[in-house]
Amino acid sequence: xxxxxxxxxxxxxxYALLALxxxxxxxxxxxxxxxxxxxxxxxxxxxxxxxxxxxxxxxxLLPLNGVLFYGLGILVYKTLFKPVISKSRIVTLILTMGLxxxxxxxxxxxxxxxxxSILTPYSSRSITVAGIPVSFMRTxxxxxxxxxxxxxxxxxxxxxxxxxxxxxxxxxxxxxxxxINVDKVFEFTNGISFAVVGIAxxxxxxxxxxxxxxxxxxxxxxxCINVLGGLGSVIGIPIGGIILGLAESISxxxxxxxxxxxxxxxxxxxxxxxxxxxxxxxxxxx
Amino acid sequence: MKIVNLxxxxxxxxxxxxxxxxxxxxxxxxEYILSIFISSLIxxxxxxxxxxxxxSGKTSFGHAAFFGIGAYTSMILSANGVNLLLALIVGxxxxxxxxxxxxxxxxxxxxxxxxxxxxxLANIVYILTLVLNKWTGGAAGFALPKSVFIGRGFFFYYTxxxxxxxLVTLIHYWICHTKLGIALKAIHxxxxxxxxxxxxxxxxELGAFGISAFLTGILGAFYALYxxxxxPSNVFSSSISIGAxxxxxxxxxxxxxxxxxxxxxLSLLSEILRSYVSSNFSLLLYGIAIVGTMxxxxxxLISITFGRTSKRKNQEGVNNDTRV
Numbered sequence: 001x002x003x004x005x006x007x008x009x010x011x012x013x014x015y016a017l018l019a020l021x022x023x024x025x026x027x028x029x030x031x032x033x034x035x036x037x038x039x040x041x042x043x044x045x046x047x048x049x050x051x052x053x054x055x056x057x058x059x060x061l062l063p064l065n066g067v068l069f070y071g072l073g074i075l076v077y078k079t080l081f082k083p084v085i086s087k088s089r090i091v092t093l094i095l096t097m098g099l100x101x102x103x104x105x106x107x108x109x110x111x112x113x114x115x116x117s118i119l120t121p122y123s124s125r126s127i128t129v130a131g132i133p134v135s136f137m138r139t140x141x142x143x144x145x146x147x148x149x150x151x152x153x154x155x156x157x158x159x160x161x162x163x164x165x166x167x168x169x170x171x172x173x174x175x176x177x178x179x180i181n182v183d184k185v186f187e188f189t190n191g192i193s194f195a196v197v198g199i200a201x202x203x204x205x206x207x208x209x210x211x212x213x214x215x216x217x218x219x220x221x222x223x224c225i226n227v228l229g230g231l232g233s234v235i236g237i238p239i240g241g242i243i244l245g246l247a248e249s250i251s252x253x254x255x256x257x258x259x260x261x262x263x264x265x266x267x268x269x270x271x272x273x274x275x276x277x278x279x280x281x282x283x284x285x286x
Numbered sequence: 287m288k289i290v291n292l293x294x295x296x297x298x299x300x301x302x303x304x305x306x307x308x309x310x311x312x313x314x315x316x317e318y319i320l321s322i323f324i325s326s327l328i329x330x331x332x333x334x335x336x337x338x339x340x341x342s343g344k345t346s347f348g349h350a351a352f353f354g355i356g357a358y359t360s361m362i363l364s365a366n367g368v369n370l371l372l373a374l375i376v377g378x379x380x381x382x383x384x385x386x387x388x389x390x391x392x393x394x395x396x397x398x399x400x401x402x403x404x405x406x407l408a409n410i411v412y413i414l415t416l417v418l419n420k421w422t423g424g425a426a427g428f429a430l431p432k433s434v435f436i437g438r439g440f441f442f443y444y445t446x447x448x449x450x451x452x453l454v455t456l457i458h459y460w461i462c463h464t465k466l467g468i469a470l471k472a473i474h475x476x477x478x479x480x481x482x483x484x485x486x487x488x489x490x491e492l493g494a495f496g497i498s499a500f501l502t503g504i505l506g507a508f509y510a511l512y513x514x515x516x517x518p519s520n521v522f523s524s525s526i527s528i529g530a531x532x533x534x535x536x537x538x539x540x541x542x543x544x545x546x547x548x549x550x551x552l553s554l555l556s557e558i559l560r561s562y563v564s565s566n567f568s569l570l571l572y573g574i575a576i577v578g579t580m581x582x583x584x585x586x587l588i589s590i591t592f593g594r595t596s597k598r599k600n601q602e603g604v605n606n607d608t609r610v
Contacts, residue, residue: 032398032401032402034347034401080577080581083581084580084581084584087584089397089398090343090345090397091580091584092580093345093397093398093401094345094531094535094576094580095576095577095580095581097347097528097531097576098532098572098573098574098575098576098577098580099573099577100573101524101528101569101570101572101573101576102570102573102574102577103573104569104573105566105567105569105570105573106570108566108569109564109566109567109570213524216405216409216524219405220402220405220406220409223402223406227399227402256417258413258416258417259413259417261409261413262409262410262413265406265407265409265410265413266410268402268403268406269403269406269407269410272395272399272402272403272406273391273392273394273395
């Protein structure tokens, strides 16, 4: 039982990183990126292909996918998000959903419908922390995810571009007035958020089995975390991630396997109905 | 004035002609072509039904839930000897009932929250059908016993689905021109303002949601009885939810003719891709249609033809004009 709880917390850290990419795009640009999950799946599939072709360790792909997805983020911002950013939220919502399905069908066309998983020599190794056995892989990924989240905090709070991002998220008009180049900030935000998504996708591909529609699951899990923490709140993300990780692993003891993925949806729907702005979010009229 | 009358007369005559041609199509067509028409008519119908709740500005990404509920209800009823028409209607009613129950809490949500909520809802219903395998057959699916559907040909199914889609379109048109449609448009423009001038927003939204789910449920029921085999991954697939959004958006949300044209065009194209290339490309087509429309023509196809006559466009670029 304690081992289950600990493993839940560990996967929660990876979930938190997963949700971070979504929350930054929403927080700064007010775009709800429904193409989020398929992007995560895409990163996973790229990792799978390179690992099985070149026989390299998937850990090497973490920075590589980060850079690759940074470029993809800039490209997507310039071609897709920039023209619609001033339009209504429904337009951007439907646009990102379309983007998601383009990615999903490309995955189907390129990789086929088979289940794929990435195996490393240390995939099934476990270590003992204070007398409790936990998965070695999950521990490493948790620490890495934690490191990246802390890094993002530092970028947001200590660097010039990070402060500009915060300014845009707090008051876009005000940010424009004080002379912030909003376009450049948005471009950077999208790039860095996609980079985080790419890294998170690479991580999650080492833990779970990939299939083409797995992206929907990631979108919903990320949203679940975001509504738990409050859409647009960076502080709530790790808490939301760990709550979801715990809920999933604890429910796996009591409920049949089929329900495992349903837990995230149930939490999502319940939180939306009880407290639509989440537990850490700003009350906002959407 | 005279010109307007003449115009509307020509338009009316043209409509009747189109209807006649549509009903006469099966006399001269191969069964295989007919089956493509039947499938695309189903999806077109879902797109028009989707747009009924779309009128209020709420974007549902979970219409596959209502489609699937209708499909399973009619399947279970038919397997127990209920006749086709009753199975269709009860399928729709169960869907509508479900929509009314979940609508009370869900319709309070707005914008992205409603969209994500419905997406989650469809997934919960999907999991429920897997769990309730005693009645639904679980992941293996549900096949209709052969004795139930024997003697029904493509001609029968084509005529039936064409009639259903025409009825769905007429209901959409009728809603646009009643108090319900006006209320929905007011909610679309500004929900708080509508509420503050005395529009009972939740009542009208619930009504639209229920009607939309009822019609989607009937179409799902037809889909099940026509294919005689359904599985959860089939009726709850994202190509239903996403297809409906893609078609309505491509044609033009908030108009009767928009989803109809968008639906016919996209679903025919996707059915042709499905049968001649691969079903993977139909999802790609929906994605590209959505992204392309949102980037270049947010009002949909309809905004080209009616662009000059409809001056009432809001800043979102969604066509407010509900005239056909």
